[in-house]
Amino acid sequence: MDRLPLLLRRALGAALLLIGVGAPSVAAQASCVEPGPCGPRGCQRMPCEMVPARDGVLRTSREVRVTLEGRVLRYEVTEQWTNRGRGIGEADYVLPLPKGAAFEDLALEIDGEMVTGEALAAGEARRVYEEIVRRQRDPALVEWMGLGVLRTRIFPIQPGETRTVKVRFRAVAEREGDALRVDVPAPRGQGTGRGTALLLRVPVGEGFGEPWSPTHRVVVGREADRRVARVEDANGTVTMLVPVRDADRAAISVLTHAPGGEDGYALITLAPPAVVRRTTPRDITFVIDVSGSMSGVKLAQAKAAGRQLLGTLGRDDRFRLIAFSNDVEVYRGGFVPATAQARARAEEWLEDLRANGGTNIAGALEAALDATDGDDDRRVDERDGRGFGREDDGRRRQEREPLWDGEMGNGRQPARGRMGLVLFMTDGAPTVGERRPERIAARAGALRGDVRVFTFGVGADLNAALLEQLALDGAGTAHFVRPEEDVERVVGVVAQRLTRPVATDLRVRVNGVQLLAVQPAGRLDLFAGQELTILARYRASAIPVTWGQQASQRITITGQTPDGPVTWEARANFPARRPADAFVGRLWATQRVGWLSAERRRNGPSQEVDAELRALGERWSIPTELTSYLVLEPGMQPTRALDVASARRLGQGTTTGGRAQPSTVNASAPATAGVAGGVAGGVAAGVASSADAGRAANVAPRAGESAQRREFEAAKAAAELRDARTVAV
Template sequence: MKITAILAAPALCLLAAPAALAQGIILPERPRREPPTPVLDRGAVPLEVRTLDVRTSIRGRVATTVVDQVFFNPSASELEGTYLFPLPEGAAVERFSMWVDGTEMAGELLDARRAREIYESIVRSRRDPALLEFLGTRLFRASIFPIPPRSEKRVKLSYSEVVTGDAGTVTWRFPLGNARHAPKPVGQASLVVEVLADRRLTAAFSPTHRVDVVRKDDRSVKVSWEEKGVLPDQDFTLILQEPSGELGFSFAAHHPSGEDGTFLLLLAPAVDADAKPIPRDVVLCLDTSGSMAGEKIEQARNALRHGVRSLNPGDRFAVVTFATEPRRFREALLEADAAGKEEALKWIDGIQAVGGTCIDDALQASLDYLRGGDPARPGVVLFLTDGLPTIGERDPALILKRAAEKAAPRVRLFAFGVGHDVNTHLLDRLAEDLRGARDYVAPKEDIELKVSALVSKTTHPVMTDVTLSVEGVAVHDLYPRRLPDLFRGSELSLLGRFGGSGPAVVRVKGNTPSGPREFVNEIDFPARTDESSFLGRLWATRRVGHLMDEIRLHGETLELKEEVVRLAKRYGILTPWTSYLVLENEEMLARFRRGESAAAGRGGGDGFGLVTGGKGGEDALRDDLLRRAGFRGAAGE
């Protein structure tokens, strides 16, 4: 495959660090030769970005973003480029297109392998295709050819995501950070966000950029930023602040004719400033392997110090560091009084980064502290790591299984990934399985602030062991599958499908500091509505993510793969088995579609209308696809 060598470093960087998101960049390759094995330019740098135009609409808790970029090839050579860009967690790509001879051509979702074959063949015939492929969780790539010498190439991408809040604060981010890798400043950069909130907005501001804020009314605002010749070195962040109620319900639904509908339910518990903190047992577990050396270990030490200082009277705590093996500050939980904290802080000062990464042993050691004890006393593990398991058990499935078996019912795990090389899948699942949360911190980002906010939040659980039921309308396929605990100021977004319509009663039950409690709200599920059509794709993205987790943990089965591909085709989702292909013009696209339909009518192919008779093998398959799209130059022609 042509991309592997170029992607090796950038893929690790961007894929592993959601907190370090980046705007799209194009990495060039030299022109292809026959056979189609690329000559990689080891010194490749991103093409220049002439313009970056971002338009985002936030309605309630759903943000839809359109990114329009114009790149420039300053060289005297024709190039093939790789457009790399990460997406927020759970984001759903809605459209991918590029401009050919001044006309915008949108991508078509195809089987990934066949899309790649078409792309390879078109490149050899020197037409203008672009291929958008799934590379891994939160990272996508587009292959673009040709990029003529000293000319521009325009690419547009749109995606939707669910944004949630914390303590009445909603944070939306757009990836700008990777512009620092560009060879020249961005010629013209502009970003506009239009917000229509479900509740009154008390504030709207950016802590990262100087913006113009125009309020339309108490629920809507327009935020804009524009600069010329800029080289951004951090992501754009927008903060929206809302007042809090006791338990806020926000509901949106899409119900097309003739099929089940999709709904989004947002639960936001109250912020009680007078509530007293609940005593907890807290284990602070820090990765001190050799890869943490330098800035990261100092960053982590500061976070650990802050975590210790923020413990409340009545808390008990332990500190575990791990490299080649775990090290314990004390063999038993220690009272979080002044003397205990002071001892821990002195011990933290001596932490050094050296050795491998024994994640499994560290988790087992941390969870040992929380076995037994008062079931009503929360047990919290704060787990910070920067890498992959390299010592002891390395299989993520077994690490997850052993952690779930060791953890007492009262335990919640909160994971922090530090830097770019984190196994995000493992940390995501650890936090989900042990009903906590996870966050990721980029180099130079303030990890102390995040750790402090999380430690503070866990002192005020609003509701644990949360369950939700709906009476009056049948609901199914809810995500997340297991509802997390609700802490003071946190929010929970739930996506699901429903059949039927009419009034329904939503019951949220769980354990609160004052005992079991139930919140009841009435909601009207619409019989038919074309509003919020993006909800189907967002729900399908979550379901595909769940199915991909099952495949990673338990192995691929035909049933799971077919369900992933079915959802991908239905909702236009990029997966390991589906990709977007941009053809040169509408005529070629129409020919390709007619070829698909004709083949399907003959009963050929496997759902994409492919005929594999004739010469057989990969060449015949490629040639058949090309002939249907109207291309010439296939073998034998």
């Protein structure tokens, strides 16, 4: 067989995420043939239609090798697919990546050789793939169906043939208490004879302990200067924890990459001290949707999430509960001290909630964010929620005049020295009260003050752009939960992260160095048991050079604590040229893509944003709405693989062989407008108009719900990426 082009492509939705778009489709086989081109060996016969088949092509092996270097995880996933059926088959499955992972490359075996690829604009790779499949040649297609989610298609796989796919990516290891967390998400797709074989290599020393797993049995051995943790035949997502030694003092570390001739890239980490004298007390508001659509499992999980949130409260914290459907109900009228008795009564109130009515998002947000002065010394009597002055002990109630009556709209901003947090959960779009998302977002912005807002969207039947904007504007994070996922777990993870604020409103400065395009953008907070990671570009032209050596610079991080302002300092080099650690630039680019994609949904496509998205994808070979990833036989160009005329189908330019070619957004893909405007979902720009976009119905959204589902998945993907802010370097 001639060496034929192979194509790996992704059309993504924002930047990196964790879980797949849906259950993957499986093998495909030819259901009919039509005449093809004729050559010296006669005329070819090729499939005129590909029909999904549930049997035949199976994943026969999967090995994941993970290496921990410093705080960076290097992943290499090797999979083999075998066609055990009688006809020509196609593998079609979804491979989720860990949160915050940065794709490096994907290789497919061709004639015994692993071949990697180059960056492509979205749409061109699919065009090539479809044309090659039509001619029954030899491509493989990888689509990014949301950040951090690879939809992989390999065709053809001949009867009895085995194909090998290898994917490499990197991620920063997320801090979880006194350990670093390593996740290997389970793939979705065809059945497999065996589970995942996982090998995790950890350096001996360097403050790392022996890895262990809360999900699987681990065997730990030793290879030279590394511990090797093995998990055999693992089903489901594998989680490992690597204990780390905490420092007595806060520590700042910096890792840089500078290609030369341009701005450099920096990865800055702040680790809090092991022992913290005081943490900032919190005022937490949990807002729960109890409209009719929340009935059943969703409401039960939401109640459990509320109980879990109450369990994270400390003795100096206060809480407030708000339930909404057509109307808005505020538990006890305002903030309640987090005593054991108060939490128990709040759990009873949660248990009595019932689902009915519509979705008054505007009213719920107003109740959660509407501010009075907030600096007086009002307290809430737990018997009926009415607030009284500092001298009142709750007795002789008829003789005193209430300072406020606890009605909706009199919710309070937190007092000075306290952190205000709102956790807002809904499963729908606004149907009661103000329904215009832009008005709702504007009103929330006017009321928010210093409160951080975290949103939780349950299911795809909601306005994902609104929830995303509320969180971005509120210096929080958005979280989107698919119907098959556990709401309680997602809320619980966020609640646990927010338990002990060490410092708030952090600012980073470097003498003589300008930090640019900092990710995450906006307000930064540091919590106990976590590490704050900042990715940025830097401009170091002001750094003096002595005897050919660039001087180290002082990096300063300041913030606010319960005891007043705090400052942490360290010295680090920000060189004008340092080719090593190129993954730092890739990590920055990946998070930058997530931020730009959110801006694109918020304000609609623009020349400036689209140009930067395209440039990042082509420069770093990562997928965006506008770029893809293509693997061809060495020396072959896409234009040689098929007729140029067929390029009109998707109308997007290509990048191959490291050379950028013009790329334009597919004009036939409609932009779905929302509160954030613009294209709702990354695949809308590249995949929506594809001839076979709906062929794998269990991967792509069904007709009639695709736009909203794309918006949901794209927002979920970008939110997962932006949420990777409190991770270790």
